[in-house]
Amino acid sequence: MSKRTEKTIVDIAAELNLSVSTVSRALNNNPNISDRTKEKVRKMAGKLGYRPNTMAAGLRNSKSKTIGLIVPKISMFFPATIITVVQNKLQEYGYHLIICQSNDSYEQEVALVNTLYAARVDGLAVATTLYTTTFDHFDVFRDNNIPLVFFDRVPKHYQARVVKGDDYLGGYTVTEHMIAMGCKDIAHISGPVTCNLYIDRMAGYKAALKKHKLPFHKSRVFFQELTRENALQSCEKIFAAPPYPDGIFAANDTTAIAIMEYCRKIRLKVPEDLKIVGYSNDPRTEIITPPITSVNQFPEMMGESVVAALMTLIQSPAPAAGSYAEEIIPIQLIVRASSVGKTTKGSKQ
Incomplete structure (x- = not known):
């Protein structure tokens, strides 16, 4: 040939x-x-x-016109929505997107960071893994003044731009809503506390209990990767023997849906016997019966803010390294029948 x-x-x-x-x-x-x-x-x-030959042109101009993006799992609703928004917005600026998936592996994240640096991307946006607690593998971007933006899952102490949701307020709002609906014994299924999302949602949950003078019981809290299988295992423990909780705050919607499935299995009525609230406002929460109350994190807004932060850094004559700024994306509780039992049509609170 x-x-x-x-x-x-x-x-x-x-x-x-x-x-x-x-x-x-x-x-x-x-x-x-x-x-x-x-x-x-x-x-x-x-x-x-x-x-x-865009690569050759990029080398001549010291610009590749590409941005790297690392997410834990492309298949999840929240990052998938952000990816779409980021790609579309970047195209308006003449940039292309390289999408990478860490699969919640710290080792894979480190390898991807190095690969994207070698590919000469003009900027990097990252939602870190559940288990990323050290961030020195990102220093190669910061030290070379290459724009770096963390979003959703973010470091607490690292000099970079951060775009995150108001997870503390989210946890607080969910718990206070459940208390207002009559719950006095609320279990919480959380993600690993190595991740900022679940640290903050847990803190909001505890603060709302304290405000309303309800006790916090460690036995009512579960820390795990938020999969369907883990949710069902937690349900086995929660409902092994009475007294049962009258509400469960699930830190994602996959877990909330699995709890609903388990309740059908043991013939527990939702919301009469148990109220359920999830997190992220996955479209599945609207079509399940009864529909599940959840928290809208506005992924479209977060995606737009990520691009805006990158473009500000790229277009700025000042060095990107060492600059820190934090943007908080609001949350909104979407109340459905799983926590109130009055309507199957979502309302906003």
């Missing part, structure tokens, strides 16, 4: 009897080149199968 030869602007110029510089300017939509010439060049480029 013969090796395919890549066509260049030299080949286009030869076919059209134009100078290489004219072809280059035409392909870059230079206003000094006539529309007729641009059209001729584009048609010939298509005919020859010409592909622009």
Whole structure:
């Protein structure tokens, strides 16, 4: 088999009897080149199968026009929504997105950071793993003044831009809502407390109990990766023997849906016997019966803020390293039948 030869602007110029510089300017939509010439060049480029070498152009300009993005799991509703928004917004600025998945592995995250640095990305946005507690692998970006933005899962003490949800208020609002609905014994299924999300939601939960003079029981709190299987195992423990809680605050919607499934199995009525609230406002919470009360984290707003932070750093003449700024994305409780039992139509609180 013969090796395919890549066509260049030299080949286009030869076919059209134009100078290489004219072809280059035409392909870059230079206003000094006539529309007729641009059209001729584009048609010939298509005919020859010409592909622009964006990497070479990036090296010449010291810009790759690409942004790296690392998320724990692409399949989850919240990061998937953010990915879509970030990609669309970056395209408006002429940037492309390289999407990477850490699978909640610290080792994989470290490898991805190094890979994206070697790929010469112009900026990096990261939602860290559940188990990332040291952040020195990001120093290569910070020390070289390459824009770095953490979002959702973020470090508490690291000099970088941070875009995060108001998870403390989220945990507080959920718990206070359940108390207002008559709950006096609220269990909480949390994620690992190595992650800022669950530290803050747990703190909000405890603060609301304290305000309303309800006791906090360690036996009513579970720390785990928030999977369906782990949720069902926690339910086995919660409902092994009475007294049962009258409410469960689940730190994500996958867990809340699994709790609902378990309640059907043991014939426990929701919300009459048990009230359930999830977190993230996954679309599945609206179509399950009864629909599940959850917390809207506004992923679209977070995605837009991530891009805005990156563009500010990229376009700023000042060095990016060492600068710290934190943006808090609001939350909103979406009340549905799983916690009130009056309606199947979501209302906002």
